[in-house]
Amino acid sequence: MRKFSDIIGQKAIIEHLYNALRTGSISHAYILSGDAGSGRKTIASIFAAALQCEDLQEEETEEPDQPASRMRKRKLLEPCGRCLSCIQSESGNQPDIITISHEKPNSIGVGEIRRMRADLQIKPYSNARKVYIIPDAEKLTIPAQNALLKTLEEPPEYAVIILIANGLSAFLPTILSRCVVLQTRAVEEAQIASFLQREKELPKEQAAILARFAGGNPGQALLLTDDREFLELRDRTVDFLAHLSRTDAVRISEFSSNIDTGRRDEVLDFVLMWFRDVLLYHSTQKSENLIFQEDIQYIIEAAGMLGFERLGRILDEIDTASRRLRANVAADSVFEIMFLKIRQQYRRRI
Ligand SMILES: [Zn+2]
Structure with missing residues (x-):
């Protein structure tokens, strides 16, 4: 099962989510914004799994792929990977983690958000929370955003909505003001290079070149590898x-x-x-x-x-x-x- 410790870079986001999990002060809505390939979806799915895990594990790990001089320990709360919820999360079948899909390739319409709102009225199946992940959220139409706004204004206690977007410009200010906005950042070349050496077993030279061309984006680096x-x-x-x-x-x-x-x-x-x-x-x-x-x-x-x-x-x-x-x-x-x-x-x- 993927863990926060596997994420390359994105220290600030991971720290924020660790604190949220540790203190239990979970927001009803998050926007994970950044380029495709920067880790947004992976972070969202780990966070969702962690929210639903029955036995969160506090682990102290070293940040991966840091130059030795800057290596420091950090604490993370990780999904256990063993409980029923984690097993379901990993196979994509956790009944209280719902990913919103959309029919039209270029927009998420009001119908899709209304369906989500109706589903949200039903209490969680087996957990304390119900998590909705909306990928491509920059494609939400204005009517869809207005429909979503109604939920964000009065969310059921158990609701957590995670929007994944490639930027913030498409959102109404009223949406932005009700979400915790987490922005992925470019990852250092050296970190991407050692990630490629580890993950893809690439020789140092190849990894360095691919990292240089990846523009700070680990997903892009993986694409270039193939x-x-x-x-x-x-x-x-x-x-x-x-x-x-x-x-x-x-x-x-x-x-x-x-x-x-x-x-x-x-x-x-x-x-x-x-x-x-x-x-x-x-x-x-x-x-x-x-x-x-x-x-x-x-x-x-x-x-x-x-x-x-x-x-x-x-x-x-x-x-x-x-x-x-x-x-x-x-x-x-x-x-x-x-x-x-x-x-x-x-x-x-x-
Ligand atoms: Zn678990």
Whole structure:
């Protein structure tokens, strides 16, 4: 069974929920807001299971995936995983945890909320509380929100409603003012990287690269882990960069024109990460903080050929290319010119 201790990051939310569970001061309504993949649904389902658990366990654990220097113990109240309620929660059959589904893909209408309100009049089946989870709550129509508001104004004592949303802008102020709003935050790259190493048994280099591209979102990192195209693109780009100093213009042009439209930013990020590694190695002569550890011999080689000044010019070229891409200059030529200019820096005689 999933536990709060499995959640990556989101310290503030977890602390809030721990305190609520510990003191018993549970709000009637929560909004878990944040990007898809940031852990909102997992947190909601653990919280719901914990609310219904017959034997909550206080556990002292270390925060997962923290650098050792910042590791500290924290107390959590976790669902026991053994009681009938927990077993039902885990299989999605806890009668007093109800997830609201909606028929139309892009909206949750007033009918759906009225059905929920009718169901809410029926007392909990076997627990002290009845928990409703509303995913995609940003899709609640205004009439649906007004219907929900009636419940939030006078909720039955046993009601807990958890709205999961990708932001707060769609909600009426009157809804927001009656909910405890918990916002997921971007998770640090290092935490995501060690999570991937642990969960997916990835080598350090791969985990670091995926974490870099995940934008602080563990769910996005997991998606990328299974994205073959992304992994293939990484291998191809790294191979190209490793040999760039001796690559001819034809091959440079070929590589540049073969970059998929949807993958341009990723390629540019790879190029930037690569030369940052070269710069880092050049200044520290150490490999442990590099992202492309597996290709260390090429990083060392490039660091030997390029000094600070040339690396500075290369980073400027990457920056220029990035601005030109945003300004919709033909992408093939942006990449081609950038790679040619970078190659020039390898070959310059000062
Ligand atoms: Zn339990």
